[in-house]
Amino acid sequence: MITGLDHVQLAAPEGSEDALRAYYVGALGMTELPKPPVLAARGGCWFRAGPLQLHLGIEKDFRPAKKAHPGLRVTGIEAYAARLAEHGVPVEWDGDLPGHRRFYSYDPVGNRLEFLEPVAG
Incomplete structure (x- = not known):
């Protein structure tokens, strides 16, 4: 039986970890999770916000996901969009x-992310 979603994996090119940290931690406000040593040797980064985890894995011949995307539920979407704009991150x-x-929005390597908030009533 499936009991929940553990994480979402996105791909990234080699050497992009610092840019990913700046976006996911600095702009989005997520926390970086330490990777187990055997997986850390492969590169990439893991991030968390509450129970949600996003894993960015290094992929040879990387191509960003332009249509496929995680949908991230937020509260205070207007303020969150303003936060991203303060970090120079465009929102559509x-x-x-x-x-x-x-x-x-798009992360620094071009992966698409959706941010949504239900409208009350």
């Missing part, structure tokens, strides 16, 4: 999901 608002406010 999209009003096509009924009952939600949402926007898209």
